[in-house]
Amino acid sequence: MAFPIDRPRRLRQTERFRRMVRETRLAVDNLIYPLFVCPGSGTRREVSSMPGCYQQSVDRLVEDCRDVAGLGIPAVILFGIPERKDEAGSGAYAPDGIVPLAIRAIKSAALDLTVITDVCLCEYTSHGHCGVVENGEVVNDATLELLAREAAAHAAAGADMIAPSDMMDGRIGAIRDHLDEIGYASVPILSYAAKYCSGFYGPFREAAESAPQFGDRRSYQMDPANRREALREVELDIAEGADIVMVKPALAYLDIVREVRDAFDVPVAAYNVSGEYSMVKAAAARGWIDERRVVLETLTAMRRAGADLILTYHAKDVARWLA
Numbered sequence: 001m002a003f004p005i006d007r008p009r010r011l012r013q014t015e016r017f018r019r020m021v022r023e024t025r026l027a028v029d030n031l032i033y034p035l036f037v038c039p040g041s042g043t044r045r046e047v048s049s050m051p052g053c054y055q056q057s058v059d060r061l062v063e064d065c066r067d068v069a070g071l072g073i074p075a076v077i078l079f080g081i082p083e084r085k086d087e088a089g090s091g092a093y094a095p096d097g098i099v100p101l102a103i104r105a106i107k108s109a110a111l112d113l114t115v116i117t118d119v120c121l122c123e124y125t126s127h128g129h130c131g132v133v134e135n136g137e138v139v140n141d142a143t144l145e146l147l148a149r150e151a152a153a154h155a156a157a158g159a160d161m162i163a164p165s166d167m168m169d170g171r172i173g174a175i176r177d178h179l180d181e182i183g184y185a186s187v188p189i190l191s192y193a194a195k196y197c198s199g200f201y202g203p204f205r206e207a208a209e210s211a212p213q214f215g216d217r218r219s220y221q222m223d224p225a226n227r228r229e230a231l232r233e234v235e236l237d238i239a240e241g242a243d244i245v246m247v248k249p250a251l252a253y254l255d256i257v258r259e260v261r262d263a264f265d266v267p268v269a270a271y272n273v274s275g276e277y278s279m280v281k282a283a284a285a286r287g288w289i290d291e292r293r294v295v296l297e298t299l300t301a302m303r304r305a306g307a308d309l310i311l312t313y314h315a316k317d318v319a320r321w322l323a
């Protein structure tokens, strides 16, 4: 018999063959585009560590959303930068806070676009932590009520989906109960279920002005060394009512995406975070890598690992490339 018998190269010969046997597809339907909204009008400030990403006032944000919808991207996720931060993060749950304002404006533009909102306190607290601080500690249970109020303010303004990113224990249940009680039982929750304490969030903290003013987030976000704990976190969030679960960051945690995909039947999202974006942008600006090729390769890898949805700052570029 001639050697070799198996010749996998046969089906790699032409793009038509490759297209026919391709196992994983990246589509615009998989994308969620993160946006930062700030007070003012006519404002559009580029985030220096995230070229192509902006802090935008509501009017400019609506224009951007129009582009996003026009590109066929199904959803945005909003992050708010309030006028003032305080100890209690009151801007997070103010009914007329920056995110509710943005939701109402996007909704009145009647775009074909799902509006998801990030629910957390860190963008709104003067100390920059994701929960209530007492005696220098982030306290869990007192935070839950504020998160539930924040989710309620977003739902009341018309948010299509709520995405809690704080990593307090029990927050999915607390938010679900409260939303159900006040008439928003049909608003789904996308939970940042396995969110690791990561150095890859650095540029985001410039974009959202949310860096902790003391200490770090290790008492609530997960230790990057842990795998079993991620499955436990996801299990808890599903039991508490999460409709979609997220792993974050994405690239350094594709093993976790795969395990979550295999262990649970709910849709899985992966967050291609700010630091992942900035690294690609920086290298591409120097001509060291081919941006388009690397972005499509990494997002395809996230899909291959099992992510149904990908939150990514590259979404608009990707939608153009895929068109």
Ligand code: PBG
Residues within 6 Å of the ligand: 118, 120, 122, 130, 165, 166, 200, 201, 202, 203, 204, 205, 272, 273, 274, 275
């Ligand atoms: C808020 C939040 C963070 C991100 C999303 N929601 C930052 C953090 O936990 O410090 C990070 C997103 C990114 O880096 O792109 N808790």
